[in-house]
């Protein structure tokens with residue numbers, strides 16, 4: 001028996017029953033959206049398993065989709081079998097292939113940009129579109145899953161093999177990157193690609209949908225430090241240029257990272273300037289002139305920096321002048337630009353998740 005037919009046989013044995021393939025596809029897509037979104041909040045290397053899981057699940061979807069397409073092919077290719085729901089099925093397939101293709105191209109280090117969107121942002125777009133499409137598609141063809149479809153031992157073996165194969169495929173892919181020395185070989189564990197050089201021009205300006213304020217007049221600028229402090233203060237831009245330096249890595253969820261020397265004032269020193277902290281002080285909230293905001297637990301905030309300079313240059317407007325938050329180990333979207341207010345608070349700020357998406361809209 002040849003290697004080919006033996007692999008084929010192994011694949012056949014791995015193939016779940018049709019209903020199980022359908023439900024697994026649904027579950028895998030939901031798991032992909034979840035791991036993908038959660039990964040956006042992970043900036044420390046210990047978070048790597050989440051990124052591996054996301055990639056392994058993606059390889060699993062390729063296998064599931066192949067089994068599914070082999071089964072339903074005629075429903076798509078034979079016009080006499082077309083139904084109203086076929087259009088939705090095709091749309092779902094297109095989104096799935098789009099997400100898989102962009103994800104795959106991204107891990108191989110392909111660095112095409114669609115205007116200012118990176119391939120990774122396009123991947124996220126396809127992925128987010130896929131969730132409601134898969135849900136609607138499942139609803140039109142709903143079949144209650146049966147216990148026989150998920151017979152316990154076989155199911156456990158199947159999905160373990162599927163995910164392990166996914167992980168192995170990803171490992172193999174990394175070796176290919178290293179051997180070919182593609183842009184993919186410099187990626188961080190988050191998948192982000194490097195932007196080299198020092199200073200304002202070395203890395204892109206990245207802002208959310210409508211967060212685009214007018215340049216702030218340095219002489220009129222004041223930073224308010226307030227909240228649960230005994231002596232709220234206002235500081236000028238010059239007072240923030242305290243000469244405290246730190247090297248930190250900015251990793252944007254659109255798929256790039258840069259290591260820069262940042263210069264400014266330690267947030268701990270900033271808080272000292274505002275007197276004593278209240279006993280309830282637990283978070284520090286950084287708010288932009290646009291309303292964009294993020295909070296850090298107080299111990300972490302004290303070690304963070306409010307930067308006025310990058311790579312030896314005064315921060316440019318686009319990068320958040322006069323002052324922006326530098327929060328090591330946090331993803332880029334938490335590094336608030338154009339900070340005008342630092343507030344000590346007792347409570348976690350749930351609203352920040354919404355505000356960062358919609359700030360800047362009038």
Ligand SMILES: Nc1nc2c(c(=O)[nH]1)N[C@H]1C(S)=C(S)[C@@H](COP(=O)(O)O)O[C@H]1N2
Pocket residue numbers: 203204205206207208209211251252253288289290292318319320331332333334335336337338
């Ligand atoms: N006020 C404000 N701060 C912001 C943003 C924004 O849209 N508005 N974008 C964030 C995102 S998504 C990233 S990755 C970094 C990018 O910083 P840069 O534009 O200096 O590269 O800023 C963060 N700070």
Ligand SMILES: [Mo]
Pocket residue numbers: 206251252253254332333
């Ligand atoms: Mo970002």
